[in-house]
Amino acid sequence: xxxxxxxxxxxxxxxxxxxxxxxxxxxxxxxxxxxxxxxxxxxxxxxxxxxxxxxxxxxxxxxxxxxxxxxxxxxxxxxxxxxxxxxxxxxxxxxxxxxxxxxxxxxxxxxxxxxxxxxxxxxxxxxxxxxxxxxxxxxxxxxxxxxxxxxxxxxxxxxxxxxxxxxxxxxxxxxxxxxxxxxxxxxxxxxxxxxxxxxxxxxxxxxxxxxxxxxxxxxxxxxxxxxxxxxxxxxxxxxxxxxxxxxxxxxxxxxxxxxxxxxxxxxxxxxxxxxxxxxxxxxxxxxxxxxxxxxxxxxxxxxxxxxxxxxxxxxxxxxxxxxxxxxxxxxxxxxxxxxxxxxxxxxxxxxxxxxxxxxxxxxxxxxxxxxxxxxxxxxxxxxxxxxxxxxxxxxxxxxxxxxxxxxxxxxxxxxxxxxxxxxxxxxxxxxxxxxxxxxxxxxxxxxxxxxxxxxxxxxxxxxxxxxxxxxxxxxxxxxxxxxxxxxxxxxxxxxxxxxxxxxxxxxxxxxxxxxxxxxxxxxxxxxxxxxxxxxxxxxxxxxxxxxxxxxxxxxxxxxxxxxxxxxxxxxxxxxxxxxxxxxxxxxxxxxxxxxxxxxxxxxxxxxxxxxxxxxxxxxxxxxxxxxxxxxxxxxxxxxxxxxxxxxxxxxxxxxxxxxxxxxxxxxxxxxxxxxxxxxxxxxxxxxxxxxxxxxxxxxxxxxxxxxxxxxxxxxxxxxxxxxxxxxxxxxxxxxxxxxxxxxxxxxxxxxxxxxxxxxxxxxxxxxxxxxxxxxxxxxxxxxxxxxxxxxxxxxxxxxxxxxxxxxxxxxxxxxxxxxxxx
Numbered sequence: 001x002x003x004x005x006x007x008x009x010x011x012x013x014x015x016x017x018x019x020x021x022x023x024x025x026x027x028x029x030x031x032x033x034x035x036x037x038x039x040x041x042x043x044x045x046x047x048x049x050x051x052x053x054x055x056x057x058x059x060x061x062x063x064x065x066x067x068x069x070x071x072x073x074x075x076x077x078x079x080x081x082x083x084x085x086x087x088x089x090x091x092x093x094x095x096x097x098x099x100x101x102x103x104x105x106x107x108x109x110x111x112x113x114x115x116x117x118x119x120x121x122x123x124x125x126x127x128x129x130x131x132x133x134x135x136x137x138x139x140x141x142x143x144x145x146x147x148x149x150x151x152x153x154x155x156x157x158x159x160x161x162x163x164x165x166x167x168x169x170x171x172x173x174x175x176x177x178x179x180x181x182x183x184x185x186x187x188x189x190x191x192x193x194x195x196x197x198x199x200x201x202x203x204x205x206x207x208x209x210x211x212x213x214x215x216x217x218x219x220x221x222x223x224x225x226x227x228x229x230x231x232x233x234x235x236x237x238x239x240x241x242x243x244x245x246x247x248x249x250x251x252x253x254x255x256x257x258x259x260x261x262x263x264x265x266x267x268x269x270x271x272x273x274x275x276x277x278x279x280x281x282x283x284x285x286x287x288x289x290x291x292x293x294x295x296x297x298x299x300x301x302x303x304x305x306x307x308x309x310x311x312x313x314x315x316x317x318x319x320x321x322x323x324x325x326x327x328x329x330x331x332x333x334x335x336x337x338x339x340x341x342x343x344x345x346x347x348x349x350x351x352x353x354x355x356x357x358x359x360x361x362x363x364x365x366x367x368x369x370x371x372x373x374x375x376x377x378x379x380x381x382x383x384x385x386x387x388x389x390x391x392x393x394x395x396x397x398x399x400x401x402x403x404x405x406x407x408x409x410x411x412x413x414x415x416x417x418x419x420x421x422x423x424x425x426x427x428x429x430x431x432x433x434x435x436x437x438x439x440x441x442x443x444x445x446x447x448x449x450x451x452x453x454x455x456x457x458x459x460x461x462x463x464x465x466x467x468x469x470x471x472x473x474x475x476x477x478x479x480x481x482x483x484x485x486x487x488x489x490x491x492x493x494x495x496x497x498x499x500x501x502x503x504x505x506x507x508x509x510x511x512x513x514x515x516x517x518x519x520x521x522x523x524x525x526x527x528x529x530x531x532x533x534x535x536x537x538x539x540x541x542x543x544x545x546x547x548x549x550x551x552x553x554x555x556x557x558x559x560x561x562x563x564x565x566x567x568x569x570x571x572x573x574x575x576x577x578x579x580x581x582x583x584x585x586x587x588x589x590x591x592x593x594x595x596x597x598x599x600x601x602x603x604x605x606x607x608x609x610x611x612x613x614x615x616x617x618x619x620x621x622x623x624x625x626x627x628x629x630x631x632x633x634x635x636x637x638x639x640x641x642x643x644x645x646x647x648x649x650x651x652x653x654x655x656x657x658x659x660x661x662x663x664x665x666x667x668x669x670x671x672x673x674x675x676x677x678x679x680x681x682x683x684x685x686x687x688x689x690x691x692x693x694x695x696x697x698x699x700x701x702x703x704x705x706x707x708x709x710x711x712x713x714x715x716x717x718x719x720x721x722x723x724x725x726x727x728x729x730x731x732x733x734x735x736x737x738x739x740x741x742x743x744x745x746x747x748x749x750x751x752x753x754x755x756x757x758x759x760x761x762x763x764x765x766x767x768x769x770x771x772x773x774x775x776x777x778x779x780x781x782x783x784x785x786x787x788x789x790x791x792x793x794x795x796x797x798x799x800x801x802x803x804x805x806x807x808x809x810x811x812x813x814x815x816x817x818x819x820x821x822x
Contacts, residue, residue, distance in 0.1 A: 001117070002098060003046040004089055006171075007034055007105035008054030016340035016358045017322060022056045024105035025063065026224070027305060029231045029240055030252075030270045032063065033218065034105040036238050038070050041103070044113040047072045051097045051105070052088040054079040060105075071149050083559075086189040087170075088354040093180050102191075107226050109215040110237040111172065119209040120174040123149060127179055127199060129208045130172035132215045143169050149207045154197055167208070170215050183752050185713045213237075213632050221320065221338055228303050229284045232266035242268060251287065255756045261293075270306070288323070292395070301334075309395045311347070319351075322359070326395055331363075344396070348786070366742060366786025383508065384501040385784045387683060390477055390485040392431045398420060400437035405504070406440020406472075406498055407513035409488065410502040413469050416445035416520065421471030421489070423451035423459045423530075425620055426562040430474045437472055438524055445516035448524040455566060455621035457703035458534040460493035465533065470496065475620045478592035493698075494687035535569050541695070542713055548575030550716035552612040555605045555627075557581035557598055559619035566621065570705055576712070580608065592618050596625065603631035613712075617704045624704040626711070628723035637662050641729045643700045643707065646714050651696065656689045660778060660791045661767045662732040680766040681780065689735040733797040733805040738787045745815040746781045749788060751815045753779060758806075777803045779811065 011023025018026060022330055024034035041049055049072050053060055057078050067074030069457060077092040089102060090224055099120070101113060116560060120128035129151065131143055141611035144153035145167070178271050182198055183189050186817025199206050230236050230246070242250035251257075255269050260277040263269075268286045275281065276295040285299045288306035293299065295312050302316040310316065311329035318335035326344045327333060333351040340359035345351060349363045354371040363369055369675055383389055389405060391397030410420060424434035431453070441448050449471070451462050459473040470490050477483035488504075490494045546547045556578055571578050581602060595616055606614040606627050614627030625635040626642075634642055637660070644655045644665045654676025657665055658681045669676045679689040690698050699706030715722055741749055763769040767780035775794035782789055790807045794800035 001046050002050070002096065002100040003041050004092060004096070004100060005034065005037060005041075005049060005051045005105040006085055006088060006100045006102065007051050007060055008057075008082075008088055009104075009106050010055040011106065014218075014224060016338060016356055017221070017224070017320065019340060019359050021059055023622060023808070025059050026106070026218075027288065028218070028224075028227055029238065029268055029286060031241060033108065034060065034064070035070075036108060037103055037105055038064070038067070038072070039239060040110065040113065042070055042072055044117075046101065046113070048095075049074050050092045051076050052079065053077065054082060082188060082765075084188040084190040084194070086183050086191045086195045086488050087185075087187060089175075090180050090183040090185055090189070096177050096180060097175065099176055102171075102175060104171045104217075107171065107217050108217065108230075108236060108238070109172070109213065111170070111211045111213040111215055113172070115211060116172065116209055117174055119149070120207070123205065123207045125174070125205045125207040126176050127196065127204070127206050128174040129196070129206075130170045130174075131167040131208045131210045132170050132213070133210065134168050136807075143167055143208050145208045145210075149209055151196075151200060151206045151208050154192065154200070167210050171616055173216075175665070176278045193369045204636045211348065214553055219334070225301070225303060225318070225320065228286050229301075232268060232284055232286070232566065240268060242270070248283075258295075272648065276312075282542070290318060294329075305341070309392070311392075312435045327394075328365075328383070328392075348766055359389055364743065364786075365602050365784070366740065382783075384488075388485050388487040388495070390483050392482055393433070393479075393484050397433060397486075398446070399432060402433045402436040402486070403440035403443070403735060404511070404513075405486065405507060406437040406442075406503045407444045408440075408507040409470075409472065410441045410444035410446035411507050411512070412447070412500055416514070416516065417447050417522070418445075419447045419449055419468045421449045421451050421459060421463050421466070421468050422474075422524075423454050423462075423471070424474040425455065425476060426453045429484055430476055433486070434472075434474045437486065437640055442521055442524070443516060444514045445520060445522070447522045450524045450526045451530045452526070454531055454534070455563060455619075455705075456487060456530060457621050457699075457706065458566075459487070459489055461534045461537055462527070463489050463491065464493045465537070466527065467491075473620075477481050477617050478620070478623065481591055492691050494691050495684035497684060497688075498682075503630065530568060535566065535573075538570060538699075538703075538709065539573065542574070543717070546575050546716045547709075547713055550612075550712075551575070552579065552712055552716070553579070555579045555581060555602060555609060555611045555614040556596065557602055557615070558617045562619045563617055563621055566705060567617065570709065573694050574709065574712075579605075579611065581605065592623060599625065599627070599635075603627045603633060609630045611723065615708055619709070621704045622702070624707050626708075626722065628726055629721050630723050632723065632726065634722075637732070637734055638726070641668070641732075642711070642726060644668060644676075645725065646711060647697055647700065649718075649729070650714060651694070653707075654687070655694060656701075659769065662731040662734060662793055663776075664732040667730050668728075678765060682766075682783075684733065687768075690808075732793060733795070733800045734791070734793045735797070735800040736789065736791050737804050738789045739808045739811050739815075741781070741786060741788045741811060742813045743786050746786075746788065749811050749814045750779070750781060753810075758810075772803065774799050775803055777807050779807060786808070 007024040011018035025032045061076050079088055116130045140815040149396045172422040218224050218227050240251045241252050244250050249267050251269045252271035254272045256275040257275045261275040261279045264283055270287055270289040273291045275288050275293045278296040279293045280298045282300040284301045286303045288304055290307040291304050297310045299316045301318045304321045305323040307324045308321050309326045313330040314327045314616045319333040320338045322341040324342045325339050328347045331345045331349045334353045336354040337351045338356045340357050342359050343357050345363045345374040346365040348366045350368045352370045355369050358374045361373050396751045416426055422434055422438050424430040428784050438448050456473050463471045473487045477485045482594050602614045609799045616625040640661050641664050646669050647655045648668055654677050656677045659678045666676050679685050690701050757770050761771040767778055769778040778791040780789045788811050790804050792800045794802040
């Protein structure tokens with residue numbers, strides 16, 4: 001038997017799901033709507049099927065092909081101009097030489113089509129309409145029939161006062177070829193509005209058959225969600241792609257469900273999905289292929305298409321999320337919301353109920369979206385954060401994106417053949433991004449100088465040593481082990497300026513990269529023995545004899561995979577006795593916070609063994625924490641003060657410190673007749689100021705290995721222990737907190753603090769610093785998150801904390817006020 005599938009629908013009421021695909025290709029239970037219709041036709045013996053197409057025809061034709069994988073023969077008829085439902089069928093008249101069935105490609109049904117054909121033949125009908133009973137017929141065409149099924153009246157979308165029946169037209173018809181004679185070719189003709197009323201008027205044998213079973217038109221987004229609930233609850237009989245691993249839980253191939261994840265059926269999980277520990281998948285949820293559901297994420301009554309990323313602690317409630325969407329950590333998407341393909345919902349954002357986002361939208365961190373977004377793109381103007389460009393590996397920071405960044409960076413750095421270094425840490429994700437970055441740099445005509453694997457200070461050293469224009473070091477983020485950071489270096493070894501960052505961002509937005517001619521593309525130049533050269537440079541200004549004589553004993557915790565070769569080589573040449581804390585191998589690599597959690601153990605071990613000191617270093621040699629012989633932890637502000645003390649005693653200053661540094665450093669500067677230079681907290685500002693001093697200060701501030709060895713050497717030369725050096729630093733009391741502030745309120749907060757300060761003494765170097773009689777407070781708007789950070793120092797810890805709380809409350813009041821930002 002022959003059948004016609006009407007698949008020309010645009011599906012405007014399903015937007016934004018149909019912005020880039022025709023309605024029959026919208027997935028239901030992880031397969032296109034139309035595939036369920038094709039399987040139904042095959043089950044009832046329809047082996048020759050024609051498909052009428054109009055909107056995005058290639059999407060359907062490419063997917064279904066000739067129908068061989070379904071065991072049927074398929075051919076296609078395309079409308080050059082819209083012809084209506086009946087007109088589109090007339091367009092396939094050469095195919096229709098026998099009784100045929102017409103069915104929509106964008107409905108969901110399990111009706112008995114064989115029974116409809118048998119009824120048609122028994123009645124000798126020219127046309128038989130398949131009818132079904134619905135509880136609310138207002139949105140459908142109501143059909144009135146006699147007891148034998150002969151149709152007597154049509155009511156198109158009646159009001160309640162006109163509802164004389166609950167039997168409605170399903171859009172499934174069994175027709176004889178002569179019906180086509182009543183359809184005027186080349187004109188818009190609709191079955192229910194034009195053709196059937198004409199046949200009724202001319203008293204042709206027109207019948208309706210009411211069939212039991214399931215039928216849903218899926219005309220809007222609510223019906224789309226309901227259709228999935230009906231599939232999962234078994235109301236409609238279709239093939240669910242997957243195996244049932246427990247009652248009501250279907251999973252595809254290659255699904256990885258972590259221990260501790262909670263899945264409550266009915267649920268469908270597509271091929272290759274990952275469900276993280278503590279994640280919750282509640283009833284009536286559908287996950288498409290390749291979805292990544294991270295730890296503690298929660299999904300309830302939601303439909304996710306393919307390759308959706310749901311970050312830690314994110315929540316989806318009755319939402320529809322299209323393909324390749326990122327719902328990042330702690331973001332929430334609520335009932336009835338629809339997120340178009342390739343959109344990014346950044347951390348802690350909220351999508352309110354019934355909001356619709358069209359494809360390729362970006363919702364920045366902490367944003368509350370209350371209205372639908374149709375226009376715009378997903379790319380933010382600001383891509384650089386506090387430490388270069390960071391992102392979730394293979395989700396935000398993909399090889400494709402890294403390649404584009406490389407092309408933009410090379411274009412921003414100037415002429416063809418510009419020499420730029422690349423390096424990465426030893427982890428596979430970083431190496432992958434480095435390779436992609438290299439390709440992008442080459443594509444723009446840069447000469448790539450490959451430094452291999454190593455640490456950030458090695459990259460800074462090599463760029464200066466080799467007189468390169470700049471470089472990029474790729475490392476795992478110290479904050480999150482699933483993130484990678486690209487650090488961009490200028491020719492001095494510092495971080496690139498904001499002007500260069502903006503230039504790279506603008507080039508990315510415009511995709512205005514230089515493209516090198518094929519014959520001018522340069523192969524990467526590998527520089528051997530860079531780690532050894534870097535270690536030699538560190539040794540150059542040290543006095544190994546002093547350190548050997550001091551016979552320091554260190555307890556050290558560090559990343560053995562990446563930093564290990566550097567640390568062990570350096571310490572081994574200085575005669576320092578080292579006990580490795582033997583942290584377990586990191587799989588995945590530990591974050592800096594994870595390492596800091598070992599500090600109490602490190603301090604205890606230093607005291608137990610009588611060691612001279614303890615040291616904790618991060619994987620890329622950027623961060624250092626010390627423990628003195630008494631077990632006291634020296635980090636953050638105390639380490640800054642210790643470094644300042646050593647610079648002042650060794651060189652007399654000036655000493656560069658961030659604006660958040662304690663006033664104790666000023667007291668030390670007065671003692672040693674030095675000068676304190678305060679700078680903004682951003683890395684590029686701090687590095688630029690330090691580079692203006694000397695190599696000694698640069699190593700102490702931006703090279704964990706350089707700082708460790710020089711602090712030990714200074715103590716040895718002066719016959720001091722680390723604890724005795726710390727004792728010289730005046731006691732200080734500091735506190736730090738953050739407060740949520742919407743992006744749109746940050747300007748208002750800063751303006752109000754300047755206009756109405758609690759005291760008259762202000763400093764506006766970075767944020768707003770307010771001086772009080774017994775301390776100070778600094779309010780800094782965070783450039784990457786919707787928060788303001790408050791730093792305080794007081795004459796006592798109680799004063800520091802009360803100042804911090806005072807400003808937290810004040811900021812909250814300003815941010816929560818309804819005042820216009822002006």
